[in-house]
Amino acid sequence: MKTIYMDYSATTPMKPEVIEVMTDAFKHHYGNASSIHHIGQEAKVLLQQAREQVAQLIGAEAREIFFTAGGTESDNWAIQIALETKPGKHIITTNVEHHAVLHPLEALEKKGYRVTYLPVDEYGMVTPEQVEEAIEEDTILISVMYINNEIGSINPVEQIAEVAAKHGILFHTDGVQALGNTPIDMSTNKISMMSMSSHKIYGPKGVGALYIRKGVRTVPLIHGGAQERKVRAGTENIPGILGFAKAAELAGASLDQHIEKLSRLRDKLRDGIMNNISDAKYNGHPVLRHPGNVNICFKYIEGESLLLLLDMKGICASSGSACTSGSLDPSHVLMNIGLTHEIAHGSLRLTLGDFTTEQDVDTVIEEIKPIVERLREMSPLTE
Amino acid sequence: MTMAKKIKVAIGLSGGVDSSVAAYLLKQQGYEVIGLHLKLHDGIDPLHSRACCSLDSSLDARLVAHQLDIPFYVINLKESFQQYVIDPFVEQYQAGRTPNPCIECNKFIKFGAFLEKARQLGCDKLATGHYATIYQQNGRYRIKQAKDSAKDQTYMLYGLTQDQLAHIIMPLGDIDSKDTVRRIAMELDLTAATAQDSQDICFVPDDDHVAFLKQNVGSFEPGNFILDDQVIGQHSGIEHFTIGQRKGLGVSWPEPLYVTRLEAQDRTVQLGRAGDVFGKNLSGSQINLIYEDLAPGDTREVNAKIRYAQKAVPAKLIMDDNGSFRVYFKEDVRAITPGQSVVFYLDDDLYGGGIIESKLS
Known part of the structure; x- marks a missing residue:
């Protein structure tokens, strides 16, 4: 059975070039970048080159890139920076953020902070006006995700960053899904901090970065060493960082083609499913959207059964965020864009990537219809 | 055994030795086997429990499926389990009764919602590691006690309907003893082979159902102990007691006393002497x-x-x-x-x- 991987928003396979760079690093560049000897110094140079490669992908300067262990750490760190450098007790975010933002904020609420969770529209988006209205005297942070991980909608983060800058408030965006999937240019926007992850752009897991605009005061989340200009302790994961940098370089070199190809396959997949299966709802914004994201709710069925049956056909999909699988509660994103419990239960997320072929899309379109029909025949909800 | 077309069977893999060996036997018999693990509740700290549904066991089950090279999925039936097993369990105790949740679970969950799920996934049958034998006679599905009478689990299975039985396989019924099952597991080097039996009520931590009930209902209503129509003391809630109970009554009396009756309406606990039980x-x-x-x-x-x-x-x-x-x-x-x-x-x-x-x- 052939595997058709359509869960690129959960994670991506690594590109061969990335594996090559990493293998070489594992073999030869074992130095600790803090060491004085030549092996250590060599690692230090590679680390700096990697920082430049990642910076380039988002139009930033190398010194604005701080490597972390991934997107979740970056999100937590950005929040910590606001807490420790700004006086105030109020934070603004949206009600469709990733749990890596929502959970730390919920924890802060228990410590006396106030959090405004902006309600999103039917596409899962907020407006700059909404954000501005929510600002209070002691607002210390605005955090709005760039691209939603479940339904793919792209928020107007550049305009929201303008609003935040106007009021002198830090603006953080979870850019994990956006990196390598939409053009980002930090030299022309006012985003203060952006979280990034390597394994969503064909790099290794366990590596990420936080973009911190120069001039933004920084404090460590993890203490214990002088690495990353004394704000992120821990011996640098050189092979991982080099892999991330290679992935960033590849993403930057082919961003336009990547977006164009994926968007075409995405729309073909959407049409192939929506035109063939009745009682289905396409979630997320029709145009302002992640190029590889298709999210559909099929009425009268449970997403869980659909996923398992697809898997038995070799098709890897998800019902939403991989981080919440195992829970039967419908996704907070789907509930907050106004879907009912019943409809949200039948959700399917197919996310495409660089290794997806036209034929993969055709196969999925063909396989999915009989499965949905079969489940509907057996469903107690159809009567 | 050979089959013209492979029959697709879902096996409930608990992570324990019984269901693991049952899965192996089915595969040997030529069935197309899919392993499913039930997630029913998240009430127990997996580090301190060997009960059958902990996080640990889902990992054990996954490893077993991997070793047997069969597909594996975790099925989440928490909502149904709450509705059909846990809620009635609490209500029964509040009504002065002593429920048996495993029987309800078999009826509504394992061979109800779970069987339904298996059928949705295209499986013709659902198999479990129960020690019992299902056979057909006179147009009826019947259940025989297991060969190993010490492991017989038919007590928990009486609630099954003919329609349910038509779709169930219990491969361990013909095994002569639990030792044989352990031996097969050892020979196959199944990770789960060393796991202990699960015996407690799976969703009650530390086998302490009183603490569990308290957590679910907040507080119990106190009432009187009655012996020979006389109030002889106070108790802190009928939920603490079951018929025949002697220990932990909290009344001092010259002779041993036993619970003979629980009255939900006036919250009284009737006591009696050994013979009254x-x-x-x-x-x-x-x-x-x-x-x-x-x-x-x-x-x-x-x-x-x-x-x-x-x-x-x-x-x-x-x-x-x-x-x-x-x-x-x-x-x-x-x-x-x-x-x-x-x-x-x-x-x-x-x-x-x-x-x-x-x-x-």
Whole structure:
């Protein structure tokens, strides 16, 4: 059975070039970048080159890139920076953020902070006006995700960053899904901090970065060493960082083609499913959207059964965020864009990537219809 | 064994040795096997528990499936489990009864919602690691006690319908003993082979159902201990007690006292002496018969037991209307407990069973 991987928003396979760079690093560049000897110094140079490669992908300067262990750490760190450098007790975010933002904020609420969770529209988006209205005297942070991980909608983060800058408030965006999937240019926007992850752009897991605009005061989340200009302790994961940098370089070199190809396959997949299966709802914004994201709710069925049956056909999909699988509660994103419990239960997320072929899309379109029909025949909800 | 077209079977993999070996046997017999692990609740700290549904066990089950090279999925039935097992469990205790949640779980979850799920996934049958044998005779599905009578689990299975039985396989019924199962597991080097048996109520931490109930209902309503129509003390809630209980009553009395009756309405606990705990007759409800159908008024000589770990004793079953029935034992039985099940046998066959409503004089 052939595997058709359509869960690129959960994670991506690594590109061969990335594996090559990493293998070489594992073999030869074992130095600790803090060491004085030549092996250590060599690692230090590679680390700096990697920082430049990642910076380039988002139009930033190398010194604005701080490597972390991934997107979740970056999100937590950005929040910590606001807490420790700004006086105030109020934070603004949206009600469709990733749990890596929502959970730390919920924890802060228990410590006396106030959090405004902006309600999103039917596409899962907020407006700059909404954000501005929510600002209070002691607002210390605005955090709005760039691209939603479940339904793919792209928020107007550049305009929201303008609003935040106007009021002198830090603006953080979870850019994990956006990196390598939409053009980002930090030299022309006012985003203060952006979280990034390597394994969503064909790099290794366990590596990420936080973009911190120069001039933004920084404090460590993890203490214990002088690495990353004394704000992120821990011996640098050189092979991982080099892999991330290679992935960033590849993403930057082919961003336009990547977006164009994926968007075409995405729309073909959407049409192939929506035109063939009745009682289905396409979630997320029709145009302002992640190029590889298709999210559909099929009425009268449970997403869980659909996923398992697809898997038995070799098709890897998800019902939403991989981080919440195992829970039967419908996704907070789907509930907050106004879907009912019943409809949200039948959700399917197919996310495409660089290794997806036209034929993969055709196969999925063909396989999915009989499965949905079969489940509907057996469903107690159809009567 | 060869089959023209492979029959697709879902096996419930708990992570324990029984279901692991059952999965292996099915594969040997030529079935196309899919492993499913049930996620029913998240109440127990996996580090401190060996109960059957902890996080640990889902990992064990996954490793077993990997070793056997069968597809594996975790099925989440938490909502159904709460509705059909945990909520009634709490309500029963509040009503002064002593429920048996494993029986409800088999009826509504393992062979209800779970079987439904398996069928949705295109499986013709659902298999489990129960020690019992399902066979067909006279157009009926019947259940025989396992060859290893020490492991017999038919007591928990009396609630199954003919329709459910038509879709169930229990490969361990023909195994002569648990030791054989362990040996097979060892030979296959199954990760789970060393796992202990699960015996406690899987969703109750530390086997402390009182603490669990308290957590679910907040607080219990206190009431009186009654002996010979006299109030002899106060108790802190009928939920603490079951029929026949002697320990932990919290009343001092010159002779040993036993719980003989729980009154939900006025929250009283009736106490008695050793002899008062025995009885010969009971009435019940919700009868389900596996072996054959009976009509109201019919009677049968059966062997019956009112506890899982008990020897069945001769009794007469009398059918009444609407699933209610009476049982007249030939000898005294101890602690006839409302909410528990009385289960009937005919030689090695599971005849049927029902819920105990009250002790009859």
